[in-house]
Amino acid sequence: MAEAIRLTYEISPDDFTRAGEASSDVKKKLKSLGVPPEAVRKVSIAMYEGEINMVIHAKGGLITVEISPDQILMILADKGPGIPDIDQAMQAGWSTAPNEIRSLGFGAGMGLPNMKKYTDEMTIDTVIGKGTTITMIVKI
Amino acid sequence: MTVRDAMEILNAKVLVGEDNLDQEVKSACGSDLMSDVLAFSKDHSILLTGLCNPQVIRTAEMLDIVCLIFVRGKMPDDTILEMAKERGLVVLWTEHRMFSSCGRLYQAGLGAGAFGGAF
Ligand SMILES: Nc1ncnc2c1ncn2[C@@H]1O[C@H](COP(=O)(O)OP(=O)(O)OP(=O)(O)O)[C@@H](O)[C@H]1O
Ligand SMILES: [Mg+2]
DSSP, X not given: OOSOEEEEEEEOTTOGGGTTHHHHHHHHHHHHTTOOHHHHHHHHHHHHHHHHHHHXXXXXXXXXXXXXXXXXXXXXXXXXXXXXXXXXXXXXXXXXXXHHHHTTTOOSSOHHHHHHHHOSEEEEEEETTTEEEEEEEEEO | OBHHHHHHHTXXXXXXXXXXXXXXXXXXXXXXXXXXXXXXXXXXXXXXXXXXXXXXXXXXXXXTOOEEEEOTTOOOOHHHHHXXXXXXXXXXXXXXXXXHHHHHHHHTTOBOOOBOOOO
Protein backbone atom coordinates (compact mmCIF):
# COMPACT_ATOMS: atom_id res chain seq x y z
CA MET A 1 0.00 0.00 0.00
CA ALA A 2 2.37 2.69 -1.18
CA GLU A 3 -0.23 5.21 -2.28
CA ALA A 4 -3.26 6.47 -0.43
CA ILE A 5 -6.59 4.78 -1.10
CA ARG A 6 -9.57 7.09 -1.30
CA LEU A 7 -13.13 5.98 -0.63
CA THR A 8 -16.29 8.06 -0.80
CA TYR A 9 -19.77 7.33 0.50
CA GLU A 10 -23.02 9.17 -0.10
CA ILE A 11 -24.98 9.07 3.18
CA SER A 12 -28.72 9.14 2.59
CA PRO A 13 -30.85 11.18 5.00
CA ASP A 14 -33.56 9.75 7.23
CA ASP A 15 -32.74 6.14 6.46
CA PHE A 16 -31.88 4.96 9.93
CA THR A 17 -31.84 1.25 9.05
CA ARG A 18 -29.04 1.83 6.53
CA ALA A 19 -26.97 4.10 8.77
CA GLY A 20 -23.63 2.44 9.34
CA GLU A 21 -23.30 0.74 5.95
CA ALA A 22 -20.39 3.00 5.03
CA SER A 23 -18.58 2.30 8.30
CA SER A 24 -19.16 -1.39 7.81
CA ASP A 25 -17.63 -1.24 4.33
CA VAL A 26 -14.60 0.72 5.55
CA LYS A 27 -14.04 -1.80 8.32
CA LYS A 28 -14.01 -4.66 5.78
CA LYS A 29 -11.56 -2.79 3.53
CA LEU A 30 -9.19 -1.95 6.40
CA LYS A 31 -9.18 -5.55 7.57
CA SER A 32 -8.45 -6.87 4.09
CA LEU A 33 -5.60 -4.36 3.73
CA GLY A 34 -4.04 -5.76 6.87
CA VAL A 35 -4.35 -2.56 8.95
CA PRO A 36 -3.63 -3.40 12.63
CA PRO A 37 -6.79 -4.42 14.57
CA GLU A 38 -6.47 -1.62 17.13
CA ALA A 39 -6.51 1.05 14.39
CA VAL A 40 -9.38 -0.71 12.61
CA ARG A 41 -11.37 -0.68 15.82
CA LYS A 42 -10.77 3.03 16.45
CA VAL A 43 -11.76 4.00 12.91
CA SER A 44 -14.84 1.76 13.00
CA ILE A 45 -16.22 3.19 16.24
CA ALA A 46 -15.44 6.84 15.44
CA MET A 47 -16.80 6.69 11.90
CA TYR A 48 -19.92 4.76 12.90
CA GLU A 49 -20.77 7.35 15.59
CA GLY A 50 -20.24 10.12 13.04
CA GLU A 51 -22.27 8.38 10.36
CA ILE A 52 -25.19 7.85 12.76
CA ASN A 53 -25.02 11.55 13.70
CA MET A 54 -25.20 12.53 10.01
CA VAL A 55 -28.42 10.54 9.68
CA ILE A 56 -30.17 11.49 12.92
CA HIS A 57 -29.06 15.13 13.36
CA ALA A 58 -28.27 16.27 9.82
CA LYS A 59 -29.63 15.53 6.36
CA GLY A 60 -27.08 13.00 5.32
CA GLY A 61 -24.03 14.06 3.34
CA LEU A 62 -20.73 12.75 2.13
CA ILE A 63 -18.02 10.72 3.85
CA THR A 64 -14.50 10.58 2.42
CA VAL A 65 -11.95 8.15 3.82
CA GLU A 66 -8.29 8.24 2.88
CA ILE A 67 -6.18 5.27 3.87
CA SER A 68 -2.43 5.89 3.89
CA PRO A 69 0.36 3.69 5.22
CA ASP A 70 0.68 5.81 8.38
CA GLN A 71 -2.84 7.12 9.02
CA ILE A 72 -6.53 6.98 8.21
CA LEU A 73 -8.25 10.27 7.48
CA MET A 74 -12.04 10.58 7.69
CA ILE A 75 -14.00 13.61 6.50
CA LEU A 76 -17.70 13.64 7.33
CA ALA A 77 -19.48 16.53 5.63
CA ASP A 78 -23.20 17.08 6.09
CA LYS A 79 -25.77 19.67 5.04
CA GLY A 80 -27.57 19.70 8.37
CA PRO A 81 -28.47 22.51 10.77
CA GLY A 82 -24.95 22.98 12.16
CA ILE A 83 -23.95 22.81 15.84
CA PRO A 84 -24.65 26.05 17.77
CA ASP A 85 -22.36 25.33 20.73
CA ILE A 86 -19.54 22.87 20.05
CA ASP A 87 -18.27 22.80 23.67
CA GLN A 88 -21.71 21.85 24.88
CA ALA A 89 -22.15 19.23 22.13
CA MET A 90 -18.80 17.67 23.10
CA GLN A 91 -19.95 17.10 26.69
CA ALA A 92 -20.78 13.50 27.54
CA GLY A 93 -24.53 13.29 28.10
CA TRP A 94 -25.56 16.35 26.07
CA SER A 95 -28.09 15.43 23.40
CA THR A 96 -30.88 17.07 21.45
CA ALA A 97 -32.08 13.73 20.07
CA PRO A 98 -35.87 13.25 20.26
CA ASN A 99 -37.38 10.34 22.21
CA GLU A 100 -38.03 8.47 19.01
CA ILE A 101 -34.25 8.24 18.45
CA ARG A 102 -33.75 7.06 22.01
CA SER A 103 -36.17 4.21 21.46
CA LEU A 104 -33.91 3.16 18.57
CA GLY A 105 -30.95 2.83 20.95
CA PHE A 106 -29.22 6.18 20.37
CA GLY A 107 -29.32 9.72 21.71
CA ALA A 108 -27.38 9.44 24.98
CA GLY A 109 -25.02 12.27 24.06
CA MET A 110 -21.99 9.99 23.99
CA GLY A 111 -21.12 10.01 20.29
CA LEU A 112 -18.95 13.12 19.88
CA PRO A 113 -16.85 12.52 23.04
CA ASN A 114 -16.42 8.91 21.92
CA MET A 115 -15.21 10.05 18.48
CA LYS A 116 -12.68 12.29 20.18
CA LYS A 117 -11.55 9.47 22.46
CA TYR A 118 -10.89 7.02 19.63
CA THR A 119 -9.11 9.40 17.24
CA ASP A 120 -5.72 11.10 17.38
CA GLU A 121 -7.04 14.33 15.87
CA MET A 122 -10.54 15.68 15.49
CA THR A 123 -11.78 19.05 14.27
CA ILE A 124 -15.34 20.29 13.87
CA ASP A 125 -16.19 23.01 11.36
CA THR A 126 -19.77 24.09 11.54
CA VAL A 127 -21.91 26.83 10.02
CA ILE A 128 -25.42 27.33 11.38
CA GLY A 129 -28.00 26.54 8.72
CA LYS A 130 -25.35 25.25 6.30
CA GLY A 131 -23.83 22.13 7.76
CA THR A 132 -21.04 20.49 9.70
CA THR A 133 -17.76 18.95 8.61
CA ILE A 134 -15.94 16.69 11.04
CA THR A 135 -12.38 15.68 10.21
CA MET A 136 -10.78 12.82 12.12
CA ILE A 137 -7.38 11.14 11.93
CA VAL A 138 -6.37 7.77 13.35
CA LYS A 139 -2.62 7.12 13.25
CA ILE A 140 -1.46 3.64 12.38
CA MET B 1 -16.78 -20.25 29.24
CA THR B 2 -17.85 -20.93 25.68
CA VAL B 3 -20.82 -19.57 23.73
CA ARG B 4 -22.37 -23.03 24.17
CA ASP B 5 -22.09 -22.73 27.97
CA ALA B 6 -23.82 -19.34 27.84
CA MET B 7 -26.54 -20.85 25.69
CA GLU B 8 -27.16 -23.65 28.18
CA ILE B 9 -27.14 -21.33 31.20
CA LEU B 10 -29.83 -19.16 29.60
CA ASN B 11 -31.85 -22.01 28.05
CA ALA B 12 -31.29 -20.07 24.86
CA LYS B 13 -32.06 -21.01 21.28
CA VAL B 14 -29.49 -20.53 18.54
CA LEU B 15 -30.85 -18.33 15.77
CA VAL B 16 -27.58 -17.92 13.83
CA GLY B 17 -24.15 -19.53 14.02
CA GLU B 18 -24.86 -23.16 15.00
CA ASP B 19 -21.29 -24.08 13.98
CA ASN B 20 -19.57 -21.43 16.06
CA LEU B 21 -20.68 -22.35 19.57
CA ASP B 22 -17.32 -23.49 20.87
CA GLN B 23 -15.70 -20.06 20.83
CA GLU B 24 -14.28 -18.91 24.14
CA VAL B 25 -15.97 -15.83 25.66
CA LYS B 26 -14.47 -13.84 28.50
CA SER B 27 -16.77 -10.92 29.21
CA ALA B 28 -20.15 -9.44 28.38
CA CYS B 29 -22.13 -6.25 28.49
CA GLY B 30 -25.88 -5.77 28.57
CA SER B 31 -27.80 -2.71 27.38
CA ASP B 32 -30.66 -1.53 25.20
CA LEU B 33 -28.80 1.69 24.50
CA MET B 34 -26.28 1.27 21.69
CA SER B 35 -24.84 4.73 22.48
CA ASP B 36 -23.66 3.42 25.83
CA VAL B 37 -22.42 0.14 24.43
CA LEU B 38 -20.27 2.06 21.92
CA ALA B 39 -18.98 4.41 24.58
CA PHE B 40 -18.28 1.99 27.42
CA SER B 41 -17.53 -1.37 25.87
CA LYS B 42 -13.88 -2.22 25.62
CA ASP B 43 -13.23 -5.86 24.94
CA HIS B 44 -16.52 -7.65 25.34
CA SER B 45 -17.29 -10.82 23.47
CA ILE B 46 -21.01 -10.98 24.28
CA LEU B 47 -23.69 -8.29 23.95
CA LEU B 48 -27.04 -8.85 25.64
CA THR B 49 -29.86 -6.59 24.46
CA GLY B 50 -33.61 -6.26 24.19
CA LEU B 51 -33.32 -3.86 21.28
CA CYS B 52 -34.21 -5.31 17.88
CA ASN B 53 -32.95 -3.27 14.94
CA PRO B 54 -30.13 -3.44 12.38
CA GLN B 55 -28.01 -1.03 14.45
CA VAL B 56 -27.57 -3.75 17.07
CA ILE B 57 -25.77 -5.87 14.48
CA ARG B 58 -23.65 -2.92 13.30
CA THR B 59 -22.73 -1.97 16.86
CA ALA B 60 -21.64 -5.55 17.51
CA GLU B 61 -19.66 -5.50 14.26
CA MET B 62 -17.80 -2.27 15.10
CA LEU B 63 -16.87 -3.61 18.54
CA ASP B 64 -15.80 -7.09 17.34
CA ILE B 65 -18.42 -8.78 19.51
CA VAL B 66 -18.75 -12.50 18.73
CA CYS B 67 -22.14 -13.33 20.24
CA LEU B 68 -25.40 -11.40 20.48
CA ILE B 69 -28.07 -12.48 22.93
CA PHE B 70 -31.60 -11.16 22.50
CA VAL B 71 -33.27 -11.15 25.92
CA ARG B 72 -36.92 -10.92 27.11
CA GLY B 73 -37.98 -13.10 24.19
CA LYS B 74 -37.38 -10.32 21.66
CA MET B 75 -37.35 -11.92 18.23
CA PRO B 76 -35.21 -10.20 15.57
CA ASP B 77 -36.58 -10.26 12.01
CA ASP B 78 -35.04 -12.04 9.01
CA THR B 79 -33.17 -8.94 7.78
CA ILE B 80 -31.36 -8.69 11.11
CA LEU B 81 -30.58 -12.41 11.18
CA GLU B 82 -29.29 -12.29 7.61
CA MET B 83 -26.98 -9.40 8.53
CA ALA B 84 -25.66 -11.38 11.49
CA LYS B 85 -25.00 -14.40 9.26
CA GLU B 86 -23.01 -12.31 6.77
CA ARG B 87 -20.83 -11.06 9.60
CA GLY B 88 -20.22 -14.45 11.18
CA LEU B 89 -21.95 -13.49 14.45
CA VAL B 90 -23.62 -16.00 16.74
CA VAL B 91 -27.16 -14.96 17.69
CA LEU B 92 -28.94 -16.46 20.69
CA TRP B 93 -32.47 -15.93 21.94
CA THR B 94 -33.68 -16.29 25.52
CA GLU B 95 -36.91 -15.63 27.37
CA HIS B 96 -35.03 -14.50 30.48
CA ARG B 97 -35.07 -10.78 31.16
CA MET B 98 -31.97 -8.60 31.08
CA PHE B 99 -31.29 -8.66 34.82
CA SER B 100 -31.60 -12.41 35.25
CA SER B 101 -29.71 -13.15 32.02
CA CYS B 102 -26.76 -11.00 33.11
CA GLY B 103 -26.95 -12.37 36.66
CA ARG B 104 -26.85 -15.99 35.56
CA LEU B 105 -23.86 -15.45 33.28
CA TYR B 106 -22.01 -13.41 35.90
CA GLN B 107 -22.64 -16.06 38.54
CA ALA B 108 -21.26 -18.69 36.18
CA GLY B 109 -18.00 -16.77 35.98
CA LEU B 110 -18.38 -14.52 32.95
CA GLY B 111 -16.69 -11.20 33.69
CA ALA B 112 -17.74 -7.62 33.15
CA GLY B 113 -14.47 -6.92 31.34
CA ALA B 114 -12.31 -3.84 31.31
CA PHE B 115 -14.17 -0.60 31.78
CA GLY B 116 -13.66 1.43 28.63
CA GLY B 117 -15.49 4.50 29.84
CA ALA B 118 -14.63 7.89 31.32
CA PHE B 119 -13.82 10.60 28.85
N1 LIG C 1 -23.66 16.30 12.34
C1 LIG C 1 -24.36 17.00 13.26
N2 LIG C 1 -25.15 18.04 12.86
C2 LIG C 1 -25.85 18.77 13.76
N3 LIG C 1 -25.83 18.54 15.08
C3 LIG C 1 -25.07 17.53 15.54
C4 LIG C 1 -24.29 16.72 14.67
N4 LIG C 1 -23.61 15.81 15.41
C5 LIG C 1 -23.96 16.04 16.69
N5 LIG C 1 -24.83 17.08 16.79
C6 LIG C 1 -25.40 17.68 18.02
O1 LIG C 1 -24.55 17.37 19.12
C7 LIG C 1 -25.27 16.60 20.10
C8 LIG C 1 -24.34 15.60 20.73
O2 LIG C 1 -23.94 14.62 19.75
P1 LIG C 1 -23.49 13.18 20.24
O3 LIG C 1 -23.17 12.35 19.07
O4 LIG C 1 -22.44 13.34 21.28
O5 LIG C 1 -24.79 12.63 20.99
P2 LIG C 1 -26.15 12.08 20.37
O6 LIG C 1 -25.97 11.80 18.92
O7 LIG C 1 -27.23 13.01 20.74
O8 LIG C 1 -26.34 10.72 21.16
P3 LIG C 1 -25.43 9.38 20.96
O9 LIG C 1 -24.30 9.73 20.07
O10 LIG C 1 -25.00 9.00 22.33
O11 LIG C 1 -26.33 8.39 20.35
C9 LIG C 1 -26.44 16.00 19.35
O12 LIG C 1 -27.53 15.68 20.20
C10 LIG C 1 -26.78 17.11 18.36
O13 LIG C 1 -27.50 18.15 19.00
MG1 LIG D 1 -24.31 10.64 18.26
